[in-house]
Amino acid sequence: MTEEQMLAGTLKNNAAAQEALYDRYSPRMLAVCYRFAKSREDAEDMLQEGFIKIYTQLHQYRNEGVLEGWIRRIIVHTCINVLKKNKKFSETVDLIHANAFHTKEDLVPSIIQAKQVVECIRMLPLGYKTVLNLYAIEGYSHKEIGQMLDIEESTSRSQYTRAKAMLEDILVKKSIIDKSQYKNQYGRINNRK
Amino acid sequence: MEENFYRDEFEYFLKENVDEFKMVPSRKVWYSLYNNLHPDRKWPSMAVCLFILTAVLYIGIANNNSLSNAAKKSSSENFSNLLNDKNIDTKITFSAKDYTPVKSSHSKPFLTVTSQINDLALNNSEKEKVTLNPLATSGKNENSHTNNIENLKTITTIGSVNKSDELNNIGTNYSDERNIKSVNTINYSYKNNPLIETNKQIELPGNSEADILPIKITSQTSEQKSNLLSIEKSWVEDYAFRNKRAINKFKQNSTLSYYITPSLGYRIFSKTNDNSSFYSSFAAARLNNDPAQLIDNAALNLEAGTVLQYNISKRLRLKSGVQANYTNYVSNVTALGHPVLTSLTINNWGEIRSSNFSTKPGKDKLNKTIMQIGLPVGADFKIAGNETVSWYAGADLQPTYVLGGSAYLLSSDEKYYISENDLLRRVNLNTSIETFLSLKSSNGIVLNVGPQFRYQLFSTYKKAYGYSEKMYNVGVKVGITTSFK
Missing domain, CATH: 1.10.1740.10 (RNA polymerase sigma factor, region 2, helix turn helix motif)
Structure with missing residues (x-):
């Protein structure tokens, strides 16, 4: 069809x-x-x-x-x-900090990257992962995200920055990514602001 | 610049990976969607439900009547035939003091059924008072009416009315004791006939003035009486045969039992998937080759339920019912100050999870619980016994549905417990064996006491999890059994 x-x-x-x-x-x-x-x-x-x-x-x-x-x-x-x-989102979006989560690098075998990446994103606090999903994956701007989530644009930015740092940390610790390695692999600039 | 370059790459990396990821939704999502989109197409299932409901109601109502339709029809025909049988004459005398004026448009003799008599004995006490409440006609102290009323079952009022009649001057007495006996006999023999409604008037044959009541049983020949009694007996026997009280065989052979079983519960735990090759293929995984020893303890369990028992022979009875099980045991663990990331092997696949408990034995305890509802089906065999004390052995199979619980699963390296209720197997099968003593009390209630062993045939968890856990319980079953009689 x-x-x-x-x-x-x-x-x-x-x-x-x-x-x-x-x-x-x-x-x-x-x-x-x-x-x-x-x-x-x-x-x-x-x-x-x-x-x-x-x-x-x-x-x-x-x-x-x-x-x-x-x-x-x-x-x-x-x-x-x-x-x-x-009310899950509004309760956690401003409250959760990356320090609340600890990772152990020796526990997670890397298997298939896509699934691992998704699971790592899901490990983030709700507020972080929502902003990260909307900005980095779905392509919404911080202004749009602010309107969607009823938060300030600047809050969205700061949430995203923290989320990204936390996710990077997790991915590196899980040996899913290597900064230098994927910098070479995806060595092009995404111009979206 | 280097930092910005890196950030953009990171987003690109995320998007590329995430877009590759797909999940197949369960089919029930589509079914729910379909029902939402096409509510009008629910009618076939609704029609089937309605049909089943109607059928059940019809069967229930149809089986609730003590008389079958065929029996009713037959009895009704007999009644009509006897009513119109002109070979039988009965004359009844009424006393004036028993007469009650009733205005009616009837010009023909009629019978009024006012009550039903409660004694079936053919030769009931002659002293039993017959309630006669006939209507009178004017100017006639005593009148006689030959009528074929001998089979009018529960009729207690017999009379007639004439449009122009006044209800005066009636002084008739029961002049013939034998006739009254006869009336008694007739009345009593058709007690509780459901075909005759009370307060219903039935017209009697006869149109002439001479046929008008008050009527009197003036005489009966011995032949007539004999004939009367013969037919009467025949009718009663026929009625009794057709309407004999149904013996409920099911109730006679059935008992209902309620029980509760406190027990100690533990588990048989084993590894079902050897994932060593899986882990060895990943350099990133550094597994602990010396997993902690698991220290678990038995805990108090409870089950309660009710079963319907049906005796299929003197020694053997089948049973089925509903039962609730609360099963648990305790793991000694060490609670962690903060959650740690670990992995859980599902379908030979390591998935990331967080954990708050280490398997290292400590002062903390994890209660691994399951709540099930089950439908036990089994049998009891009477080994020995007498009227008051019996010894039984029983067994059953019990399909169960897990209503809830708390599952703590071993991480891939067996160093942590991960809370993951999604991996609880929803449908399981238990089996139990038991032996018990039954002590019958004077009021018919039976007390049952005896040991029971229950075993869970399938693992508590779904196959995807690499370990098998089968629960078992040892307890004492206490219950009572009541009969339907």
Whole structure:
């Protein structure tokens, strides 16, 4: 089923088209939810809520840009709304400090990097990982993040700085990254500010 | 500049890695979505539920009646036939003092069923008072009416009314004692007939003035009486046969037992995955080759439940019911001042977790608990005994569902305990064997006491976890058994 057929069918409330859309995008979107959520079950709840919004708001999609990007934005907003609704985010975003976490470098074997990186991100305090996810991975600016999370732009910046430092520390200690090594590997400048 | 360059690279590194990561959601997410999107398509399942509910209700109601429809129909036909049988004559006399004026538009003789008589004996006491409450006609102290009323079961009022009649001047007495006996007999023999409603008027045959009540049983020939009693007996026997009290075999053979079993619980712990090769392939992993010795202690467990027991022979009975289990044991550990990162082997895959407890034995204790609800199915065999004391041996299988618990899993290097309830196996299977003494009290309640051993057949944790933990309990089962009789 092509993307056009999926879209047309979904708009007509066709169950097969809806399922095809879900099957195509749900694995990647669940990974997005998983980075924000506390557990896999929470992530699946977020995914479900997000897809309901996607199906009900699909008529607003104007074929401008990639469909996956549009879906991803809805999923991310859903995750943020769930976190805010549960009051988890607001309670921890300003309070958790990197010093609260200690790592032991001799315990974690590095396995597959992508999964390890995701798990390390999930180890961060909720406030840190939310800002880091939004800024470094989803591409939102600090101003947008501030609006989404009801915090100051400067707070978002400082949270991100701390989050990044903490994550680097974890990744290095787990031998997942080597600063000099990946500097050579990804030796290009990302111009996003 | 060097720092900025590095930061941008770091973000790129993160994004590239994270975008590669995918997870397959469980199918139930789609089903929930589908139900949300298509609520109208729930009707097939709702229809099935409704059908089942209706069927259950119908069966329940249909089986609640003491008389089957066929029996009712048959009895009703018998009643009509006997009512119209003109070969049987009965004459009844009423006393004026028992008459009560009742206004009615009826111009024909009628019978009023006012109550049902409670004694089934054919030859009931002759002194039993018959409640007669007939209506009278004017100017006739005594009248007779030949009627075929002998099978009118619970009829206690017989009378008639004429539009123009006044209810005066009635002075009839019970002139014939034998006739009254006959009335008694008739009435008593059809007690509790559910086919006859009280306060219902039934018209009697006859239209002429001569047929108008008050009526009197003036005489009966011996042949008539004999005939009457013969038919009466026949009807009663037939009625009794068709409406004999159903013997509830299930209740006769069933008992209900309630029990509680305090016990000591422990575990059999073993490693199911040899992950040494897995770890040796990673240079980064520096495993402790000398894992700490695990020091665990048994703890008090409890189970309680109720079972329905059904005797299939004198010595053997089946049982099934519902049971709640609280199972736990204690690990001696050392609580850490701060959480540490460690790894947990899941599906031969090391996943990062944090831990607050070291396996090094210390003063701290971890309670590893499971709460289950189970459906035991088994049998008891009576080894020996008499009316008051019996000795049984029993066994059962018990599918269980884990409602909750606290799971502390060994880290990959066996140096830490990690709290991970997600790896608890939700459905499990227990088995138990027991032997007990049953002591029957004078009021019919049976006290059961005896030892019980319960064993969990599958590991507490899912297969993904590299260790197996099977719980077992040794305890004393105490319970009571009551019958339905």
